[in-house]
Amino acid sequence: MGDSVQQQQDTLSVPRACNVLMIYPRFQANTFWNFSEACKLLNARYPTAPLGLITVAAMLPANWNMRLVDRNTEEVAAEDFAWADMVMTGGMINQQFDTLRVIQLAHKHGKPVVIGGPDATSSPAIYKDADFLVLGEVEEILGQFVAAWDAGERSGSFVAEKFTIDVTRTPAPRFDLLKTEHYMYVGVQYSRGCPFTCEFCDIIELYGRVPRTKTTQQMLAELQSLYDLGYRGHVDFVDDNLIGNRKSLRIFLPDLIAWQEAHGFPFEFSTEASLNLADDHDLMELMRKANFFAVFIGIESPDPETLVHTKKKQNTRRNIAESVHKLYAAGMFVTAGFIVGFDTEKVSIADAMADLIEDAAIPVAMVGLLYALPNTQLARRLAKEGRLHANHDRMAEETGDQCTLGLNYDSNRPERDVLLDYRRVLKCIYDPVAYAGRLERLAEMLDRSGRPAELAIGDRRRDFISLEFVHALLSKMPEAREPFWKVFKSCRSNNPAALRPILSLMTLYTHLGPFSRFVVSELDRRIEALDAAAASAVSRAAPSSAVAVA
Ligand code: SF4
Numbered sequence: 001m002g003d004s005v006q007q008q009q010d011t012l013s014v015p016r017a018c019n020v021l022m023i024y025p026r027f028q029a030n031t032f033w034n035f036s037e038a039c040k041l042l043n044a045r046y047p048t049a050p051l052g053l054i055t056v057a058a059m060l061p062a063n064w065n066m067r068l069v070d071r072n073t074e075e076v077a078a079e080d081f082a083w084a085d086m087v088m089t090g091g092m093i094n095q096q097f098d099t100l101r102v103i104q105l106a107h108k109h110g111k112p113v114v115i116g117g118p119d120a121t122s123s124p125a126i127y128k129d130a131d132f133l134v135l136g137e138v139e140e141i142l143g144q145f146v147a148a149w150d151a152g153e154r155s156g157s158f159v160a161e162k163f164t165i166d167v168t169r170t171p172a173p174r175f176d177l178l179k180t181e182h183y184m185y186v187g188v189q190y191s192r193g194c195p196f197t198c199e200f201c202d203i204i205e206l207y208g209r210v211p212r213t214k215t216t217q218q219m220l221a222e223l224q225s226l227y228d229l230g231y232r233g234h235v236d237f238v239d240d241n242l243i244g245n246r247k248s249l250r251i252f253l254p255d256l257i258a259w260q261e262a263h264g265f266p267f268e269f270s271t272e273a274s275l276n277l278a279d280d281h282d283l284m285e286l287m288r289k290a291n292f293f294a295v296f297i298g299i300e301s302p303d304p305e306t307l308v309h310t311k312k313k314q315n316t317r318r319n320i321a322e323s324v325h326k327l328y329a330a331g332m333f334v335t336a337g338f339i340v341g342f343d344t345e346k347v348s349i350a351d352a353m354a355d356l357i358e359d360a361a362i363p364v365a366m367v368g369l370l371y372a373l374p375n376t377q378l379a380r381r382l383a384k385e386g387r388l389h390a391n392h393d394r395m396a397e398e399t400g401d402q403c404t405l406g407l408n409y410d411s412n413r414p415e416r417d418v419l420l421d422y423r424r425v426l427k428c429i430y431d432p433v434a435y436a437g438r439l440e441r442l443a444e445m446l447d448r449s450g451r452p453a454e455l456a457i458g459d460r461r462r463d464f465i466s467l468e469f470v471h472a473l474l475s476k477m478p479e480a481r482e483p484f485w486k487v488f489k490s491c492r493s494n495n496p497a498a499l500r501p502i503l504s505l506m507t508l509y510t511h512l513g514p515f516s517r518f519v520v521s522e523l524d525r526r527i528e529a530l531d532a533a534a535a536s537a538v539s540r541a542a543p544s545s546a547v548a549v550a
Contacts, residue, residue: 234269301345310342363435
């Protein structure tokens with residue numbers, strides 16, 4: 001392995017010391033992924049920790065002091081600003097509103113702001129009030145920023161060359177900056193980029209189509225660092241497609257398995273992968289042995305024509321439900337993404353989508369409206385066709401994610417029909433009896449053999465299968481108590497090894513049940529507004545027709 005970026009910077013002239021306040025902005029409140037009620041049950045404040053900022057922290061000069069405040073879990077204090085020489089911030093589009101607020105706050109306290117991250121990279125104009133923009137993968141440009149700062153410059157823009165960063169030289173994130181007790185899980189990153197070409201995806205625009213992977217030594221050092229800090233439990237590989245570079249993964253996983261065995265399996269892993277993982281039995285078995293327990297997969301649509309049109313060809317020419325079941329046989333449950341609103345949906349897609357979710361027995365299905373993310377092939381096509389809405393990349397405070405904000409363009413089908421379709425899918429799949437039915441079928445299929453019998457001491461999920469926890473869980477959702485209790489009893493009798501993942505998916509329903517009802521009410525509001533606008537258009541047109549008739 002070559003010298004890391006940090007080592008390189010340390011050999012350059014040492015810059016003056018600096019206090020950096022890293023602020024991770026709040027995500028929108030009403031989002032699918034915030035799992036607020038589940039966090040409360042697990043005594044956590046937010047699902048996941050800010051990996052990007054602690055990775056940047058590791059690249060800054062050794063004599064710079066870092067303080068990290070995650071606004072999803074704690075408040076930033078006036079004293080934090082008073083301590084800081086600069087504020088570093090940035091995040092995803094769902095953090096845009098709060099990122100802009102952080103810029104204002106920092107300026108109010110007289111501190112310059114350095115902004116980076118995916119949303120600023122995709123939509124830099126939105127962040128014009130920041131003092132420094134450091135855009136793209138920052139490894140090779142951070143040194144330029146540090147030199148400029150040290151030379152007394154107080155504004156500037158640094159843009160990384162695309163897809164050229166050698167991640168084998170990226171230093172291990174500063175996990176020591178995290179308050180891991182605040183989170184349900186922490187993330188690590190093995191690869192960047194994905195070989196596929198999905199039209200709506202911004203990953204391939206931000207990280208390219210040739211996946212670049214860290215070395216085994218790097219990854220084991222990162223895990224060792226987490227282990228040495230005392231963390232035990234769920235670790236998410238945040239890669240957008242873990243199997244993007246299967247050749248490297250096959251080299252890494254046996255060493256990961258050996259590391260897990262040598263340390264008594266301190267971690268359980270989740271990740272994202274493309275559905276063709278189901279075609280690779282050997283890889284799934286390696287993931288089982290490494291203790292991967294969950295995989296997020298973008299399924300998107302039951303309609304093959306739509307999948308081809310949106311360039312998600314890896315999901316075509318296969319029985320999607322059977323592919324999902326193969327992952328269950330390998331002991332990993334699947335959460336999946338689905339999208340309503342593609343151009344190729346000629347008629348209602350609702351029943352076919354709900355049926356697929358049922359057939360595949362996927363309890364947690366992230367069904368959203370199509371949202372044209374900035375900096376994607378989709379956004380460029382819609383702009384060319386004159387269909388992209390003004391402010392399509394702006395987030396308003398009161399809104400949430402693509403579940404409530406989607407369709408930021410003129411849809412092919414009438415918008416009302418798309419919204420009704422989406423409403424129908426949500427009503428169907430998040431009915432408590434339907435959710436319990438999918439849990440029950442998953443419990444029958446999930447083969448958890450070859451797993452450690454118990455979670456590591458210190459893993460906050462160890463209490464999951466106590467009756468006390470189950471009662472506390474069921475008391476939180478009276479509407480689901482009866483069907484969920486039935487699933488719990490049958491799983492405990494027939495497949496006790498699957499009980500913990502099943503209970504974790506029940507726990508997520510404490511958020512998903514109310515959240516789906518919230519989205520349905522928002523859809524009703526949008527549909528009513530469309531109806532009112534249509535009625536008003538008719539009444540405006542009426543007098544002129546009357547005149548014409550007269
Ligand atoms: S498979 Fe996933 S990460 Fe890869 S291009 Fe498609 S949506 Fe993006």
